Amino acid sequence: MAAVCSKLSISKFLDTLAAPTFSPGGGSAAALTAATACALVEMVSGLNVKRLLKKGEAAHSNAPAVKKIRERLLRLMTDDAAAFMGFTSVMKKPAESAVYQRALKKSAEIPLEICEFCAQALEFALAERDRTSRWLASDLDEATMLFETAHQSAKLNVLSNLSALSERFGRKELEARLESSEKEKVKLATAIRQGASK
Numbered sequence: 001m002a003a004v005c006s007k008l009s010i011s012k013f014l015d016t017l018a019a020p021t022f023s024p025g026g027g028s029a030a031a032l033t034a035a036t037a038c039a040l041v042e043m044v045s046g047l048n049v050k051r052l053l054k055k056g057e058a059a060h061s062n063a064p065a066v067k068k069i070r071e072r073l074l075r076l077m078t079d080d081a082a083a084f085m086g087f088t089s090v091m092k093k094p095a096e097s098a099v100y101q102r103a104l105k106k107s108a109e110i111p112l113e114i115c116e117f118c119a120q121a122l123e124f125a126l127a128e129r130d131r132t133s134r135w136l137a138s139d140l141d142e143a144t145m146l147f148e149t150a151h152q153s154a155k156l157n158v159l160s161n162l163s164a165l166s167e168r169f170g171r172k173e174l175e176a177r178l179e180s181s182e183k184e185k186v187k188l189a190t191a192i193r194q195g196a197s198k
Contacts, residue, residue: 007078022088027080027111030153031073034118037146038070041125044136044143048128059131062124069121073114080110080157101169108161108174114154115181118147122188129195144192151185 008016013032017024042063052059087103094100125143132140158178165171 013077023084024077024081025084026153027084027114027157028077030111030150030157031077031080031114033146033153034114034121034150035070035073035077037118037143037150038066038073038121040139040143040146041066041121041128042070044128044132044140045124047136048131048133051133052131062127066121066124069117073117076110076114076117080107080114083107083110095164096166101166104161104165105169105174108158108165111154111157111161112174112178112181115151115158115178115185118151118154119181119184119188122147122185122192126188126192126195129192140192144189148185148189151181155182 013024013028017029045061045063045066049059049061049063083103083106087107090097090099090103122144125140125147128140155178158174162171162174162178165174
């Protein structure tokens with residue numbers, strides 16, 4: 001199922017997620033949550049551009065860039081499930097073995113990418129803040145909350161895997177990337193909340 005989970009209907013994916021199996025799991029759920037937030041930002045951007053153009057004002061759409069992030073997040077739904085299945089196949093190997101460590105690192109890298117994409121998408125959400133009408137402000141706020149939730153959820157998976165990852169396989173580098181995405185997420189989400197919609 002890991003190879004096709006991002007192609008399932010929402011209902012079927014949730015049934016698969018609910019099944020008493022290890023994969024797909026939290027990482028895939030976090031990716032879907034972030035993708036949903038992207039879709040909201042795309043909607044807000046599209047409506048903002050439509051309104052501004054109708055008024056005769058120039059307007060740049062952020063929707064295409066956010067769509068690319070959304071599509072990548074959907075692929076990460078599948079990648080996360082596949083990575084965990086790969087890890088389960090080597091779980092009985094010695095924890096210090098290269099094959100175990102590589103599988104563990106892969107299982108950390110994918111949710112880390114989800115965190116980083118959440119931060120990237122928040123940049124586009126912030127770009128919409130000052131031109132978003134009061135009717136769409138709640139949608140932008142909701143997207144922000146979903147990005148924060150997805151980031152925090154994916155972060156839990158990163159930390160779970162990093163706890164057993166050897167420095168020889170890049171633990172500090174991944175920790176630094178995680179810390180960077182966390183700081184960026186907090187900065188951008190705070191800026192979005194501080195903006196006054198018009």
